[in-house]
Amino acid sequence: MSTSSATGTAPPEPDLTPNQLIQRAVELRPRLVEAQAEAEERTYYSPEMHKAFDDAGFYRLFIPRRYGGYEFDVPTFVRVLLELARGCVSTAWCMGLASGHALQVGSYFGERTQREVFGEGDFRAASVASPSVIAKRSTNGWVLNGTVGYCSGVPYSTHFMGQALPEGVPPDEAEGQMLLYVAPRSEWTMLDDWGDTLGLRGSGSHSIRFTDGRLPRHYVLERTSMVDVDVSDGTPGLTLHGNPVYCGRSLGVFTLSLAAIMVGGGYNALDEYENQMRTRKTPLPPMVPRIEDGDFQRWYGAAFGKLATAEAALLRCADEHAELCERTANGGEPYSAEDEQRVGVIAREIMVQVWETVEQDLFRSVGASTIRAGTRFERLYRDLSMCACHRNTAYRDPLYRRLAQLHLGIDAS
Structure with missing residues (x-):
């Protein structure tokens, strides 16, 4: 697998291998089994478990190496999730859906956006594909308002990646007009509304609310659906990182x-x-x-x-x-x-x-x-x-x- 040759922030363990990362997930399983009930009661896993995941490198799996990540692949990601879920399903859901969206940001957004949101590798983003937010164009970008439900992984997220509709777009034109955005945590608020479902009570799938959340233009991709991105002409991420x-x-x-x-x-x-x-x-x-x-x-x-x-x-x-x-x-x-x-x-x-x-x-x-x-x-x-x-x-x-x-x-x- 080819990787970016550009210099930048080195990951904490430059020589870490996919198999070592997977083994760390295996070794955490007994702790996860023991903490299942506690995670469910809290509605997400503990700060101590969050630190263990951070120290292990799970959150950096998809983050490009130039921004302090490991730039590993999808086969590695699914094996890590499998092993974590063998310890706790809710925790794997919460961690996986917060860490996995670095792949989309690293693929579809431009260099400036990636540099700003990834920083030195401290990045996690819950995401929901439904466009339940309305975006109004402003002088410098966009202003977002609305509530998004089922934002799995949001308790420890530094950002949120979602879809919005431009103000005034008729429902029958929504599919071709959606905006794909990445929003820093400063622009939204997590609601205390999770934990009363039949299962996945520990998955951290809270709602978030935008109240005049402001995003610069380069944090928003117009006419883009995250579940239907045409990659036939390549992607900004391929050009930037040189990694398939x-x-x-x-x-x-x-x-x-x-x-x-x-x-x-x-x-x-x-x-x-x-x-x-x-x-x-x-x-x-x-x-x-x-x-x-x-x-x-x-x-x-x-x-x-x-x-x-x-x-x-x-x-x-x-x-x-x-x-x-x-x-x-x-x-x-x-x-x-x-x-x-x-x-x-x-x-x-x-x-x-x-x-x-x-x-x-x-x-x-x-x-x-x-x-x-x-x-x-x-x-x-x-x-x-x-x-x-x-x-x-x-x-x-x-x-x-x-x-x-x-x-x-x-x-x-």
Whole structure:
């Protein structure tokens, strides 16, 4: 993988490798398991865990090296998220959706914007694609007003990346007129409105409010949808950093990040199922340890095999995204909307398969006493059910249709 040769702020550990970063996520899993209930009560992970993530380098994974980041790739990112979710699904969701959007900023915004928002590498940005903010053009840029919900990862975010509609744009023209912006924390306020959902209560998915938030022109990209950026002519990030990681499309990567959290959460549930097998007996005579019972072995094996299949699909899909970026950067066939939909459809199927595996093979046989309020498996069931009903999976059928239209050359209008 080529990287930027420009000098700038060096990352804290210039020789850190992707495998070392992934191993740090593995080593944090016991702490994450122990802190699950506390994170849920707080609605996001603790300042101590935040420092551990910062020290580990997770937030710098996608930040370009010239700005103090590690400039790693999507396959590394999904493996880190998987391992963190194997400790706590809510925490992985909160951390992943705050750290992952450095990839879009590093890809689509110009050098001046990147230099100012990344600084020396202290950057985290929650993001929501729905344009619920109204932007009014000013002498020096834009003024934003409105409230954005479900800003996962916002408690520790230094910025917010979102979509806005210019003032006065009719609803039927909204799709082609959206603004993509990155806003410093000084321009918005986080609301205390998260924690009453069925699951993901520790994901830090609070709302934020803009009240005359002011952004300079170069913090806003006009007529740009973050989930449909044409990269066929390259990107500012590719030109600036010389790294193919910054010339990809983004919707598939977002879906892959959710799929990674789901796979890690599935293994989290499998780990707890194994704990129950090793410590409890079967409910009916002959009362034998569950670990020795053929039915529990079969249920465990079925879930293990299906989760391993989902993990294999996840890692291959992440590699495919990286290959598409490489092909585009090298002047080959550009990363197309069809390519992006294909990556997203595969990742979405992973999410569905994990949920069905946990619900059908583990939840139905783990036992009612294991899912009392506050237990590990009860929390996992709630968290994974929320992941499964996320807006991304809700669009499963329409996006099947969209993939077919793109592949078959059918006019979507």
